[in-house]
Amino acid sequence: MEITVHSSKAVKPEPDYGGHSDGNASVAVVPLSVFDKVNYDEYIFYVYAFHPPAPPNAVLEAALAKALAEYREWAGRLGVEASGNPAIVLNDAGARFVEATADAEFGGSTVALLSTGGKVLSRLYPSCDGVEELLLVQVTRFRCASLVLGFTMHHKVADGPGMWNFMVAWGQATRGVAIDPVPVHDRTSSLFARRRERDSRVKFEHRGAEFKVKPRGEGPPASDGVGAVVRADDEVVVVHRVHFSREWITELKSRASQGAPSRQYTTLQCVAAHLWRCITEARGLHGREATRIRIAVNGRARMVRPPVPEGYTGSVVLWAWPATTVRELLDRPLRYAVELISREVARIDDAYFRSFVDFAGSGAVEKEQLVPTADAAEVPLCTDIDVDCLLAIPFHKLNFGCGPPFYFRPGYGHAPVAGAIYVLRSFQGDGSVDAYVPLFRRTMDAFKKCCHSFPMTTTTGARL
Template sequence: MSFKPSTSLLNLHPSLKGVAELLQVQLTRFNCGSMVVGFTSHAADGHSMSNFLVAWGQACRGLEISPIPSHDRAIFLPRDPSSFEFEHEGVEFMSETLRKEYPIVNDINDVVVHKVHFTLEFLGKLKAKASSMNGGNKPYSTFESLVAHLWRAITKARSLNNFETTHVRISVNGRMRLNPGVPNEYFGNLVLWAFPSTKVKDLLLEPLPYVAKLIHDAITKVNNNYFKSFIDFANCKVEAENLIPTADMNKSVLCPNLEVDSWLRFPFYDLDFGGGCPYIFMPSYFPTEGMMFLLPSSFIGDGSIDAFIPLFPDNLASFNQICYSD
């Protein structure tokens, strides 16, 4: 089978649409003896689902599940009195009357899901360049450096208006950010978003460290205070004011914006049903223009990263010309 993004991947997992079940699994066995495990879920965040898969493998091998999942929802109780320190309407929630119509991709072939491989050597140089102007502070992470680079490269390939505003939606795990901290074995959804934003002209004309700092600062702001403000707002305002989640909007085009889902720290390659770890773990074919997935390139842990990037075909050639430029 092809390990590149392809519509054929849609045959290897259950349907994504019109499904009420929290979790679906499809096993596809090949004559050569190999097997694909395809799953779809809307039960929890990526951290929880990766722990679930590892635990499933432990159970299949007759082992005790470790760590035991935690289901304590007390962290979602609002404070007394509640305090809304940050703006959440227009970020995580919005009024039903403000729901917008977004461009729809009618043909799945209107978007190309492009897979890009970044070596450890390239990532090291990128990280050094991104951190070259942060005044001796701790270097930016590989994730922050790579997202800064891809944000610039994709924006340039899109040929956007210089005065247009663009942002990246980045998932932020709250387990280690809340005080007191939430154990890693917490099972559920404990993710909020960071939204680094800037004008296109600044994104392209300023050096890479400028963009890396935008990303780093936006992620840093999603801290304990922000999570607790969100919890208070969700408990006290959403139902009373008939607000709806912005995440429920069914977009197929994100331009001029991006979304990045990082699976770099998830222990997917610890999954073992009894025959060893997976040969490859990858997202399905998900042709939402601008929605990126970042994954470790392989189970050998060589530090390289694969990026799955959906683009319009007209932007692909330009992106390929600049994606390996540091």
Template sequence: MDGTGNRAIVLNDAGARYVEATADAELSSSVVLELTTGANLLSLYPPSCDGAKELLLAQVTRFRCGSIIVGVSVHHRVADGHAIWAFLFAWGQATRGVRIDDSIPVQQRHDRLSLFAPRDPPQVKFDHRGNEFKPHVGDASGGNGAAHAGDEVVIHRVHFSKEWIMELKSQSQAAASEGAAATARPYTTTLQCVAAHLWRCITAARGLDGNQTTRMRIAVNGRSRMKDPRVPVGYTGNAVLWAWPTTTARELGRQHIRETVELISREVARIDDAYFRSFIDFAGSGAVEKEQLVPTADSLELTLSPNVEVDSLLGIPFYDMDFGGARPFFFVPGYSTVPVDGFIYVLQSFEGDGSVDAYVPLFSTTIEAFKRCCYSLQPTAS
């Protein structure tokens, strides 16, 4: 806390924690599969159980075959995906001894106070309780749905080819040009189309009751939405909020993909500059502390069922990073301790050909039904 009682990050030039490790194994496909969950995955990151105070923890693990894995841990309050990519890309260029790319600003901006200062008086125009904040309920955790006793969450990587993505977009466009929807603009954003498809498929695979309400928590980047002042290119921090499209399992299953994309698009569009400013005012109004509210993003959750969360890394070209041994070929999304059922990451494939990878964690009793429908444009669990 600073002198006014607000949370603060102390920049004291103490540096970051950097660990070098070795693994007496070759990074084969079988080893990669073993590194996707549990203790094997956590071994790729610096230990933080000793109450680490550094803002950044990094570990480089060298394998017998010459491959390396770079594991980076950073709190989401400190940096979002864009900020992490800028750091990793610049690190790779420095490793190779080349000039830092002009697209990576050398002069970073850390000043949150001037960029995100609450207005006086506050202008809270939206309800942020239930979206960004929720009541504190003690030590209760476990998500919105019941955990599956004795079942584990496994991560399935879905690879959507460029051609499949084009067909998915075509399906949305074709429907939008028919009948009463002829005046609607075509919704062809890759993220929104993929998110809509995965939401429908996961809901079908879970076998939810038709009357069950299901929500998608989808990340919205404020870097391009906030206007006055704009977020500078070199801002090193977090500028992400979420949209919450909501429907029922029955409606989600029987509506066309175009309708699901439209639902997502409407909710994402609602998270504009006015919403971000309202959030800043609410967060700085004292209501969070007075009502003992906590963030809705609970790192202790095991399952999001009946809901899903989609975090997009599509705008981040991770495959362009190079630490001296060519482009990466392997990616594992980071979770605090174990994968969270329904917490999806979507990113550009490292093949660099316009294809997309989605990392989908689900309980093992659900994953087989998901696999049977994830490449179908009309997903059902059968």
């Protein structure tokens, strides 16, 4: 399949559009919040496909300018404010708008080609190599008139929900309807400010969680720029889409609840625990080795004093790191892993978020020269896995006048990172779930053999 790029241009915010400004339009910079600062300094990639008839490119471009007028951050550039703190410069330099065509139908063969996450997929969203734009979008028309939108978005500007709100706003502007939710841009309000000294309570340890000591001496390991650490003996990472039917998930949740009949576990908790076990087994790790699963926790649903506005445009994410040993993970029942995940995610509550804000604003980060643990150059997940949950994303709300997307695919920049998993609801609409699982090729065959198998255990938890 050949993809031909026909044009690439900067789209700037439409002047005088909107009316939803919250006083931010005249501000030269938006200082990054404490949550923005600990987020990954990298780009995120998404691909959506829509059935015809789709609006012309000129309509999409004009609507993008209107959406950027409401979300000026995405038309800005990363920089610093007068005090030297990191910020988004609201210079309206624009987002990149790329127009392309594909000489193929968007059917089963195309989906199969994209499923491996190779070079063809990467040509459906703009490259982030050497760019300054914080948002780059590519509009690709297929021979069957299907429309594919590829997004390249910088993670310092927003977390997943913040990115999603912008994409929905672009669709709303295309359809000529009011943008909802109304964007809230203020990242320096009391929402994320350290509490007064007498009220400040750092109740949790944030060193080693969100922050680490800045490495001294040798630089970071060589990286391909998107988190996959390069080694001389490194193997190719391949991506496998695992489809879990609604019936299979029901059975998995039932097995996870054995011994705890009054406890209801979520789909994410059970699927994440199952994938953690399967990948660990497929990797053939030593029993005494430590293994962790990293799960993003959305503060929008956790912070309550005060709550985070629905339309907040920045990041409000911290992470849970359930950990155990390989032997404990594999020799004990599935419920053990599910409980680990459930307990650690529940621990990242309003008190934990507030403790993080107080610690980040205490001066300790600067004094101790701490840096974020979310370092894209240091995530070779050799013993760990990372789960990005998209189960709550309301894909039906993304509408450019041709209905919701019928296909979604996460992108991976130059190369996927082994163990960095996306979990989302299947577009079949029947309650099933898809998981995109990148692993080293040497591990993938073993993973495929066990990913649909239910764990068999004795009453004592030893694996049979």
